[in-house]
Amino acid sequence: MNRQITQEETEQLFQFCRRHYVYHYDVQIELVDHLATAIEGQWEQNTKLSFDEGLKNSFKKFGIYGFSKIKSQKEKELRRKYNRLLWHFMLDFYRWPKVITTFVCTLGLFLLFQLIEQSRWIILGYLVLLTVGTMFYYFGIHIKTRLKIKPGKSFLLADQYNRASQAFVLVINLPNFCFHTFNLLDSHSIQNTWLLLGLSFFMVAFSVLLYGQLFYLPKKIKEHFIEQFAEFAL
Known part of the structure:
Protein backbone atom coordinates (compact mmCIF):
# COMPACT_ATOMS: atom_id res chain seq x y z
CA MET A 1 0.00 0.00 0.00
CA ASN A 2 1.35 3.41 -0.91
CA ARG A 3 2.35 5.63 1.95
CA GLN A 4 0.14 8.67 2.63
CA ILE A 5 0.61 11.95 4.46
CA THR A 6 -0.22 11.67 8.16
CA GLN A 7 -2.06 14.24 10.27
CA GLU A 8 1.20 15.24 11.94
CA GLU A 9 2.90 15.72 8.57
CA THR A 10 -0.07 17.75 7.36
CA GLU A 11 0.42 20.11 10.29
CA GLN A 12 4.11 20.36 9.37
CA LEU A 13 3.05 21.42 5.86
CA PHE A 14 0.87 24.17 7.32
CA GLN A 15 3.81 25.35 9.42
CA PHE A 16 6.01 25.24 6.32
CA CYS A 17 3.57 27.51 4.48
CA ARG A 18 3.52 29.98 7.37
CA ARG A 19 7.31 30.05 7.45
CA HIS A 20 7.22 31.01 3.78
CA TYR A 21 4.95 33.98 4.43
CA VAL A 22 1.64 32.43 3.43
CA TYR A 23 -0.64 33.63 6.23
CA HIS A 24 -4.11 33.15 4.72
CA TYR A 25 -5.55 29.86 5.88
CA ASP A 26 -7.60 29.26 2.74
CA VAL A 27 -4.45 29.68 0.63
CA GLN A 28 -2.50 27.42 3.00
CA ILE A 29 -5.10 24.67 2.48
CA GLU A 30 -4.59 24.79 -1.26
CA LEU A 31 -0.80 24.78 -0.97
CA VAL A 32 -0.82 21.95 1.56
CA ASP A 33 -2.96 19.91 -0.81
CA HIS A 34 -0.51 20.57 -3.67
CA LEU A 35 2.51 19.68 -1.53
CA ALA A 36 0.91 16.55 -0.06
CA THR A 37 -0.08 15.27 -3.51
CA ALA A 38 3.43 15.94 -4.83
CA ILE A 39 5.10 14.17 -1.89
CA GLU A 40 2.81 11.13 -2.14
CA GLY A 41 3.56 11.01 -5.86
CA GLN A 42 7.26 10.75 -5.04
CA TRP A 43 6.61 8.00 -2.51
CA GLU A 44 4.97 5.96 -5.25
CA GLN A 45 8.32 6.02 -7.06
CA ASN A 46 10.56 5.76 -4.00
CA THR A 47 9.08 4.40 -0.75
CA LYS A 48 12.33 5.05 1.14
CA LEU A 49 12.22 8.80 0.51
CA SER A 50 11.82 10.76 3.74
CA PHE A 51 9.08 13.32 4.29
CA ASP A 52 11.58 16.19 4.54
CA GLU A 53 13.28 15.20 1.29
CA GLY A 54 9.94 14.87 -0.46
CA LEU A 55 8.91 18.30 0.80
CA LYS A 56 12.18 19.83 -0.34
CA ASN A 57 11.80 18.33 -3.82
CA SER A 58 8.17 19.44 -4.05
CA PHE A 59 8.96 22.98 -2.97
CA LYS A 60 11.63 23.28 -5.66
CA LYS A 61 8.94 22.81 -8.31
CA PHE A 62 7.18 25.97 -7.11
CA GLY A 63 10.27 28.09 -7.72
CA ILE A 64 11.40 31.11 -5.73
CA TYR A 65 8.12 32.98 -6.18
CA GLY A 66 5.91 29.90 -6.49
CA PHE A 67 3.90 30.45 -3.31
CA SER A 68 3.33 34.13 -3.99
CA LYS A 69 2.16 33.30 -7.53
CA ILE A 70 -0.43 30.87 -6.18
CA LYS A 71 -1.63 33.49 -3.70
Missing part, protein backbone atom coordinates in the same frame (compact mmCIF):
# COMPACT_ATOMS: atom_id res chain seq x y z
CA SER A 72 -1.94 36.06 -6.50
CA GLN A 73 -3.78 33.54 -8.65
CA LYS A 74 -6.16 32.79 -5.78
CA GLU A 75 -6.84 36.51 -5.31
CA LYS A 76 -7.60 36.92 -9.02
CA GLU A 77 -9.93 33.94 -8.98
CA LEU A 78 -11.86 35.38 -6.03
CA ARG A 79 -12.10 38.81 -7.64
CA ARG A 80 -13.35 37.31 -10.91
CA LYS A 81 -15.84 35.10 -9.10
CA TYR A 82 -17.43 37.90 -7.11
CA ASN A 83 -17.24 40.42 -9.94
CA ARG A 84 -19.29 37.96 -12.00
CA LEU A 85 -21.79 37.60 -9.16
CA LEU A 86 -22.11 41.37 -8.90
CA TRP A 87 -22.50 41.71 -12.67
CA HIS A 88 -25.25 39.08 -12.77
CA PHE A 89 -26.98 40.76 -9.83
CA MET A 90 -27.01 44.06 -11.71
CA LEU A 91 -28.20 42.47 -14.96
CA ASP A 92 -31.15 40.95 -13.12
CA PHE A 93 -32.53 44.48 -12.72
CA TYR A 94 -32.62 44.79 -16.50
CA ARG A 95 -34.41 41.50 -17.03
CA TRP A 96 -38.04 40.62 -16.51
CA PRO A 97 -39.67 41.23 -14.02
CA LYS A 98 -37.22 43.51 -12.14
CA VAL A 99 -36.76 45.63 -15.26
CA ILE A 100 -40.19 47.14 -14.57
CA THR A 101 -38.92 48.67 -11.31
CA THR A 102 -35.73 49.84 -12.99
CA PHE A 103 -37.67 51.40 -15.88
CA VAL A 104 -40.08 53.21 -13.52
CA CYS A 105 -37.19 54.62 -11.44
CA THR A 106 -35.33 55.79 -14.55
CA LEU A 107 -38.44 57.37 -16.05
CA GLY A 108 -39.35 59.03 -12.76
CA LEU A 109 -35.88 60.53 -12.43
CA PHE A 110 -35.97 61.74 -16.04
CA LEU A 111 -39.34 63.46 -15.45
CA LEU A 112 -37.92 65.10 -12.34
CA PHE A 113 -35.11 66.50 -14.46
CA GLN A 114 -37.74 67.86 -16.84
CA LEU A 115 -39.69 69.56 -14.04
CA ILE A 116 -36.78 71.15 -12.22
CA GLU A 117 -34.77 73.67 -14.19
CA GLN A 118 -31.57 73.48 -12.14
CA SER A 119 -30.76 69.86 -12.95
CA ARG A 120 -27.35 69.96 -11.38
CA TRP A 121 -28.89 70.33 -7.91
CA ILE A 122 -30.80 67.10 -8.42
CA ILE A 123 -27.52 65.38 -9.16
CA LEU A 124 -25.80 66.91 -6.15
CA GLY A 125 -28.77 66.01 -3.95
CA TYR A 126 -28.61 62.45 -5.23
CA LEU A 127 -24.91 62.20 -4.43
CA VAL A 128 -25.39 63.64 -0.95
CA LEU A 129 -28.21 61.14 -0.38
CA LEU A 130 -25.92 58.33 -1.54
CA THR A 131 -23.22 59.47 0.84
CA VAL A 132 -25.52 59.76 3.85
CA GLY A 133 -27.11 56.40 3.05
CA THR A 134 -23.75 54.72 2.61
CA MET A 135 -22.38 56.13 5.86
CA PHE A 136 -25.53 54.98 7.65
CA TYR A 137 -25.00 51.54 6.13
CA TYR A 138 -21.43 51.36 7.39
CA PHE A 139 -21.98 52.64 10.92
CA GLY A 140 -25.51 51.32 11.43
CA ILE A 141 -25.68 48.06 9.49
CA HIS A 142 -22.25 46.83 8.42
CA ILE A 143 -20.73 46.95 11.91
CA LYS A 144 -23.57 44.80 13.27
CA THR A 145 -23.73 42.28 10.42
CA ARG A 146 -20.07 42.07 9.36
CA LEU A 147 -18.23 38.80 9.01
CA LYS A 148 -16.69 37.89 12.38
CA ILE A 149 -13.86 35.38 12.56
CA LYS A 150 -12.25 33.69 15.52
CA PRO A 151 -8.82 35.17 16.27
CA GLY A 152 -5.73 33.28 15.21
CA LYS A 153 -6.24 32.83 11.49
CA SER A 154 -6.62 35.10 8.49
CA PHE A 155 -8.49 34.33 5.28
CA LEU A 156 -8.22 35.64 1.75
CA LEU A 157 -12.00 35.27 1.51
CA ALA A 158 -12.38 37.57 4.52
CA ASP A 159 -10.17 40.15 2.81
CA GLN A 160 -12.46 39.95 -0.21
CA TYR A 161 -15.44 40.53 2.08
CA ASN A 162 -13.82 43.64 3.54
CA ARG A 163 -13.07 45.05 0.09
CA ALA A 164 -16.65 44.43 -1.04
CA SER A 165 -18.25 46.05 2.00
CA GLN A 166 -16.01 49.13 2.08
CA ALA A 167 -17.10 50.67 -1.22
CA PHE A 168 -18.41 53.58 0.87
CA VAL A 169 -14.88 55.01 0.82
CA LEU A 170 -15.33 55.81 -2.87
CA VAL A 171 -18.74 57.34 -2.35
CA ILE A 172 -18.00 59.82 0.43
CA ASN A 173 -15.79 61.88 -1.91
CA LEU A 174 -18.35 62.14 -4.70
CA PRO A 175 -20.40 65.14 -3.48
CA ASN A 176 -17.36 67.35 -2.97
CA PHE A 177 -15.94 66.38 -6.35
CA CYS A 178 -19.26 66.87 -8.12
CA PHE A 179 -19.94 70.22 -6.42
CA HIS A 180 -16.72 71.68 -7.77
CA THR A 181 -17.30 70.09 -11.18
CA PHE A 182 -20.79 71.45 -11.64
CA ASN A 183 -19.79 74.91 -10.44
CA LEU A 184 -17.63 75.06 -13.54
CA LEU A 185 -20.50 74.11 -15.82
CA ASP A 186 -23.18 76.41 -17.17
CA SER A 187 -26.52 75.32 -15.71
CA HIS A 188 -28.05 75.16 -19.21
CA SER A 189 -25.38 72.74 -20.42
CA ILE A 190 -27.19 69.82 -18.79
CA GLN A 191 -30.69 70.50 -20.15
CA ASN A 192 -30.27 68.36 -23.25
CA THR A 193 -33.03 65.72 -23.28
CA TRP A 194 -30.84 62.82 -24.38
CA LEU A 195 -28.14 63.76 -21.90
CA LEU A 196 -30.66 63.85 -19.06
CA LEU A 197 -32.12 60.51 -20.15
CA GLY A 198 -28.65 58.98 -20.17
CA LEU A 199 -27.91 60.57 -16.81
CA SER A 200 -31.12 59.13 -15.36
CA PHE A 201 -30.17 55.68 -16.64
CA PHE A 202 -26.67 55.99 -15.19
CA MET A 203 -27.85 57.18 -11.76
CA VAL A 204 -30.32 54.31 -11.40
CA ALA A 205 -27.74 51.78 -12.64
CA PHE A 206 -25.14 53.15 -10.25
CA SER A 207 -27.60 52.89 -7.36
CA VAL A 208 -28.24 49.23 -8.22
CA LEU A 209 -24.51 48.58 -8.49
CA LEU A 210 -23.81 50.25 -5.14
CA TYR A 211 -26.60 48.29 -3.47
CA GLY A 212 -25.15 45.08 -4.86
CA GLN A 213 -21.66 46.04 -3.71
CA LEU A 214 -22.72 46.94 -0.18
CA PHE A 215 -25.46 44.39 0.54
CA TYR A 216 -25.62 41.53 -1.97
CA LEU A 217 -21.92 40.80 -2.40
CA PRO A 218 -20.92 40.84 1.31
CA LYS A 219 -23.91 38.62 2.08
CA LYS A 220 -22.85 36.10 -0.58
CA ILE A 221 -19.21 36.09 0.55
CA LYS A 222 -20.32 35.63 4.15
CA GLU A 223 -22.51 32.67 3.13
CA HIS A 224 -19.63 31.09 1.20
CA PHE A 225 -17.25 31.60 4.13
CA ILE A 226 -19.64 29.92 6.57
CA GLU A 227 -20.15 27.04 4.12
CA GLN A 228 -16.39 26.45 3.88
CA PHE A 229 -15.10 27.52 7.29
CA ALA A 230 -18.04 27.39 9.70
CA GLU A 231 -15.79 26.39 12.58
CA PHE A 232 -13.93 29.70 12.34
CA ALA A 233 -16.98 31.99 12.13
CA LEU A 234 -18.35 33.76 15.21
Whole structure:
Protein backbone atom coordinates (compact mmCIF):
# COMPACT_ATOMS: atom_id res chain seq x y z
CA MET A 1 0.00 0.00 0.00
CA ASN A 2 1.35 3.41 -0.91
CA ARG A 3 2.35 5.63 1.95
CA GLN A 4 0.14 8.67 2.63
CA ILE A 5 0.61 11.95 4.46
CA THR A 6 -0.22 11.67 8.16
CA GLN A 7 -2.06 14.24 10.27
CA GLU A 8 1.20 15.24 11.94
CA GLU A 9 2.90 15.72 8.57
CA THR A 10 -0.07 17.75 7.36
CA GLU A 11 0.42 20.11 10.29
CA GLN A 12 4.11 20.36 9.37
CA LEU A 13 3.05 21.42 5.86
CA PHE A 14 0.87 24.17 7.32
CA GLN A 15 3.81 25.35 9.42
CA PHE A 16 6.01 25.24 6.32
CA CYS A 17 3.57 27.51 4.48
CA ARG A 18 3.52 29.98 7.37
CA ARG A 19 7.31 30.05 7.45
CA HIS A 20 7.22 31.01 3.78
CA TYR A 21 4.95 33.98 4.43
CA VAL A 22 1.64 32.43 3.43
CA TYR A 23 -0.64 33.63 6.23
CA HIS A 24 -4.11 33.15 4.72
CA TYR A 25 -5.55 29.86 5.88
CA ASP A 26 -7.60 29.26 2.74
CA VAL A 27 -4.45 29.68 0.63
CA GLN A 28 -2.50 27.42 3.00
CA ILE A 29 -5.10 24.67 2.48
CA GLU A 30 -4.59 24.79 -1.26
CA LEU A 31 -0.80 24.78 -0.97
CA VAL A 32 -0.82 21.95 1.56
CA ASP A 33 -2.96 19.91 -0.81
CA HIS A 34 -0.51 20.57 -3.67
CA LEU A 35 2.51 19.68 -1.53
CA ALA A 36 0.91 16.55 -0.06
CA THR A 37 -0.08 15.27 -3.51
CA ALA A 38 3.43 15.94 -4.83
CA ILE A 39 5.10 14.17 -1.89
CA GLU A 40 2.81 11.13 -2.14
CA GLY A 41 3.56 11.01 -5.86
CA GLN A 42 7.26 10.75 -5.04
CA TRP A 43 6.61 8.00 -2.51
CA GLU A 44 4.97 5.96 -5.25
CA GLN A 45 8.32 6.02 -7.06
CA ASN A 46 10.56 5.76 -4.00
CA THR A 47 9.08 4.40 -0.75
CA LYS A 48 12.33 5.05 1.14
CA LEU A 49 12.22 8.80 0.51
CA SER A 50 11.82 10.76 3.74
CA PHE A 51 9.08 13.32 4.29
CA ASP A 52 11.58 16.19 4.54
CA GLU A 53 13.28 15.20 1.29
CA GLY A 54 9.94 14.87 -0.46
CA LEU A 55 8.91 18.30 0.80
CA LYS A 56 12.18 19.83 -0.34
CA ASN A 57 11.80 18.33 -3.82
CA SER A 58 8.17 19.44 -4.05
CA PHE A 59 8.96 22.98 -2.97
CA LYS A 60 11.63 23.28 -5.66
CA LYS A 61 8.94 22.81 -8.31
CA PHE A 62 7.18 25.97 -7.11
CA GLY A 63 10.27 28.09 -7.72
CA ILE A 64 11.40 31.11 -5.73
CA TYR A 65 8.12 32.98 -6.18
CA GLY A 66 5.91 29.90 -6.49
CA PHE A 67 3.90 30.45 -3.31
CA SER A 68 3.33 34.13 -3.99
CA LYS A 69 2.16 33.30 -7.53
CA ILE A 70 -0.43 30.87 -6.18
CA LYS A 71 -1.63 33.49 -3.70
CA SER A 72 -1.94 36.06 -6.50
CA GLN A 73 -3.78 33.54 -8.65
CA LYS A 74 -6.16 32.79 -5.78
CA GLU A 75 -6.84 36.51 -5.31
CA LYS A 76 -7.60 36.92 -9.02
CA GLU A 77 -9.93 33.94 -8.98
CA LEU A 78 -11.86 35.38 -6.03
CA ARG A 79 -12.10 38.81 -7.64
CA ARG A 80 -13.35 37.31 -10.91
CA LYS A 81 -15.84 35.10 -9.10
CA TYR A 82 -17.43 37.90 -7.11
CA ASN A 83 -17.24 40.42 -9.94
CA ARG A 84 -19.29 37.96 -12.00
CA LEU A 85 -21.79 37.60 -9.16
CA LEU A 86 -22.11 41.37 -8.90
CA TRP A 87 -22.50 41.71 -12.67
CA HIS A 88 -25.25 39.08 -12.77
CA PHE A 89 -26.98 40.76 -9.83
CA MET A 90 -27.01 44.06 -11.71
CA LEU A 91 -28.20 42.47 -14.96
CA ASP A 92 -31.15 40.95 -13.12
CA PHE A 93 -32.53 44.48 -12.72
CA TYR A 94 -32.62 44.79 -16.50
CA ARG A 95 -34.41 41.50 -17.03
CA TRP A 96 -38.04 40.62 -16.51
CA PRO A 97 -39.67 41.23 -14.02
CA LYS A 98 -37.22 43.51 -12.14
CA VAL A 99 -36.76 45.63 -15.26
CA ILE A 100 -40.19 47.14 -14.57
CA THR A 101 -38.92 48.67 -11.31
CA THR A 102 -35.73 49.84 -12.99
CA PHE A 103 -37.67 51.40 -15.88
CA VAL A 104 -40.08 53.21 -13.52
CA CYS A 105 -37.19 54.62 -11.44
CA THR A 106 -35.33 55.79 -14.55
CA LEU A 107 -38.44 57.37 -16.05
CA GLY A 108 -39.35 59.03 -12.76
CA LEU A 109 -35.88 60.53 -12.43
CA PHE A 110 -35.97 61.74 -16.04
CA LEU A 111 -39.34 63.46 -15.45
CA LEU A 112 -37.92 65.10 -12.34
CA PHE A 113 -35.11 66.50 -14.46
CA GLN A 114 -37.74 67.86 -16.84
CA LEU A 115 -39.69 69.56 -14.04
CA ILE A 116 -36.78 71.15 -12.22
CA GLU A 117 -34.77 73.67 -14.19
CA GLN A 118 -31.57 73.48 -12.14
CA SER A 119 -30.76 69.86 -12.95
CA ARG A 120 -27.35 69.96 -11.38
CA TRP A 121 -28.89 70.33 -7.91
CA ILE A 122 -30.80 67.10 -8.42
CA ILE A 123 -27.52 65.38 -9.16
CA LEU A 124 -25.80 66.91 -6.15
CA GLY A 125 -28.77 66.01 -3.95
CA TYR A 126 -28.61 62.45 -5.23
CA LEU A 127 -24.91 62.20 -4.43
CA VAL A 128 -25.39 63.64 -0.95
CA LEU A 129 -28.21 61.14 -0.38
CA LEU A 130 -25.92 58.33 -1.54
CA THR A 131 -23.22 59.47 0.84
CA VAL A 132 -25.52 59.76 3.85
CA GLY A 133 -27.11 56.40 3.05
CA THR A 134 -23.75 54.72 2.61
CA MET A 135 -22.38 56.13 5.86
CA PHE A 136 -25.53 54.98 7.65
CA TYR A 137 -25.00 51.54 6.13
CA TYR A 138 -21.43 51.36 7.39
CA PHE A 139 -21.98 52.64 10.92
CA GLY A 140 -25.51 51.32 11.43
CA ILE A 141 -25.68 48.06 9.49
CA HIS A 142 -22.25 46.83 8.42
CA ILE A 143 -20.73 46.95 11.91
CA LYS A 144 -23.57 44.80 13.27
CA THR A 145 -23.73 42.28 10.42
CA ARG A 146 -20.07 42.07 9.36
CA LEU A 147 -18.23 38.80 9.01
CA LYS A 148 -16.69 37.89 12.38
CA ILE A 149 -13.86 35.38 12.56
CA LYS A 150 -12.25 33.69 15.52
CA PRO A 151 -8.82 35.17 16.27
CA GLY A 152 -5.73 33.28 15.21
CA LYS A 153 -6.24 32.83 11.49
CA SER A 154 -6.62 35.10 8.49
CA PHE A 155 -8.49 34.33 5.28
CA LEU A 156 -8.22 35.64 1.75
CA LEU A 157 -12.00 35.27 1.51
CA ALA A 158 -12.38 37.57 4.52
CA ASP A 159 -10.17 40.15 2.81
CA GLN A 160 -12.46 39.95 -0.21
CA TYR A 161 -15.44 40.53 2.08
CA ASN A 162 -13.82 43.64 3.54
CA ARG A 163 -13.07 45.05 0.09
CA ALA A 164 -16.65 44.43 -1.04
CA SER A 165 -18.25 46.05 2.00
CA GLN A 166 -16.01 49.13 2.08
CA ALA A 167 -17.10 50.67 -1.22
CA PHE A 168 -18.41 53.58 0.87
CA VAL A 169 -14.88 55.01 0.82
CA LEU A 170 -15.33 55.81 -2.87
CA VAL A 171 -18.74 57.34 -2.35
CA ILE A 172 -18.00 59.82 0.43
CA ASN A 173 -15.79 61.88 -1.91
CA LEU A 174 -18.35 62.14 -4.70
CA PRO A 175 -20.40 65.14 -3.48
CA ASN A 176 -17.36 67.35 -2.97
CA PHE A 177 -15.94 66.38 -6.35
CA CYS A 178 -19.26 66.87 -8.12
CA PHE A 179 -19.94 70.22 -6.42
CA HIS A 180 -16.72 71.68 -7.77
CA THR A 181 -17.30 70.09 -11.18
CA PHE A 182 -20.79 71.45 -11.64
CA ASN A 183 -19.79 74.91 -10.44
CA LEU A 184 -17.63 75.06 -13.54
CA LEU A 185 -20.50 74.11 -15.82
CA ASP A 186 -23.18 76.41 -17.17
CA SER A 187 -26.52 75.32 -15.71
CA HIS A 188 -28.05 75.16 -19.21
CA SER A 189 -25.38 72.74 -20.42
CA ILE A 190 -27.19 69.82 -18.79
CA GLN A 191 -30.69 70.50 -20.15
CA ASN A 192 -30.27 68.36 -23.25
CA THR A 193 -33.03 65.72 -23.28
CA TRP A 194 -30.84 62.82 -24.38
CA LEU A 195 -28.14 63.76 -21.90
CA LEU A 196 -30.66 63.85 -19.06
CA LEU A 197 -32.12 60.51 -20.15
CA GLY A 198 -28.65 58.98 -20.17
CA LEU A 199 -27.91 60.57 -16.81
CA SER A 200 -31.12 59.13 -15.36
CA PHE A 201 -30.17 55.68 -16.64
CA PHE A 202 -26.67 55.99 -15.19
CA MET A 203 -27.85 57.18 -11.76
CA VAL A 204 -30.32 54.31 -11.40
CA ALA A 205 -27.74 51.78 -12.64
CA PHE A 206 -25.14 53.15 -10.25
CA SER A 207 -27.60 52.89 -7.36
CA VAL A 208 -28.24 49.23 -8.22
CA LEU A 209 -24.51 48.58 -8.49
CA LEU A 210 -23.81 50.25 -5.14
CA TYR A 211 -26.60 48.29 -3.47
CA GLY A 212 -25.15 45.08 -4.86
CA GLN A 213 -21.66 46.04 -3.71
CA LEU A 214 -22.72 46.94 -0.18
CA PHE A 215 -25.46 44.39 0.54
CA TYR A 216 -25.62 41.53 -1.97
CA LEU A 217 -21.92 40.80 -2.40
CA PRO A 218 -20.92 40.84 1.31
CA LYS A 219 -23.91 38.62 2.08
CA LYS A 220 -22.85 36.10 -0.58
CA ILE A 221 -19.21 36.09 0.55
CA LYS A 222 -20.32 35.63 4.15
CA GLU A 223 -22.51 32.67 3.13
CA HIS A 224 -19.63 31.09 1.20
CA PHE A 225 -17.25 31.60 4.13
CA ILE A 226 -19.64 29.92 6.57
CA GLU A 227 -20.15 27.04 4.12
CA GLN A 228 -16.39 26.45 3.88
CA PHE A 229 -15.10 27.52 7.29
CA ALA A 230 -18.04 27.39 9.70
CA GLU A 231 -15.79 26.39 12.58
CA PHE A 232 -13.93 29.70 12.34
CA ALA A 233 -16.98 31.99 12.13
CA LEU A 234 -18.35 33.76 15.21
